[in-house]
Amino acid sequence: xxxxxxxxxxxxxxxxxxxxxxxxxxxxxxxxxxxxxxxxxxxxxxxxxxxxxxxxxxxxxxxxxxxxxxxxxxxxxxxxxxxxxxxxxxxxxxxxxxxxxxxxxxxxxxxxxxxxxxxxx
Ligand SMILES: [Zn+2]
Numbered sequence: 506x507x508x509x510x511x512x513x514x515x516x517x518x519x520x521x522x523x524x525x526x527x528x529x530x531x532x533x534x535x536x537x538x539x540x541x542x543x544x545x546x547x548x549x550x551x552x553x554x555x556x557x558x559x560x561x562x563x564x565x566x567x568x569x570x571x572x573x574x575x576x577x578x579x580x581x582x583x584x585x586x587x588x589x590x591x592x593x594x595x596x597x598x599x600x601x602x603x604x605x606x607x608x609x610x611x612x613x614x615x616x617x618x619x620x621x622x623x624x625x626x
Contacts, residue, residue, distance in 0.1 A: 517567065517571040517572050518564045518567070520567065521566070521567030521571075522536070522564050524539075524567060525563050525567075526539075528591075540559045540560050540562065541559040543584070544559050544563065546587050547584040547587045548583065549581045550581075566584050570585070570588055570595060571595075571596065572605065573600075573606065574596070574598070574600075575597070575600055575601055575602040576606070576617060579617075580617070
């Protein structure tokens, strides 16, 4: 699934790794215990096929939190709530996820319509 294209999405993903390291009390290379704790609390499936570990799981969730928070709230509500609970604030608070995906291919909109309605999540 293509959530949002590079380079903006890539930068948001990499920022997620940085946030993970900054918020962690223990760090192993590029991932810390923050991402593992948040994943355990949220207990939601991965967003994309790129998810070899907790650090990448978090980076992908963080990417969507930055680029389209309303879509993350629809697709992974417990992850969204866990980020808010930890003091994160979305940049695009008032945008409906469809607004953030303006100009995206119709199939991207269709996929997310199905996923946010609980079909194919
Ligand atoms: Zn990564």
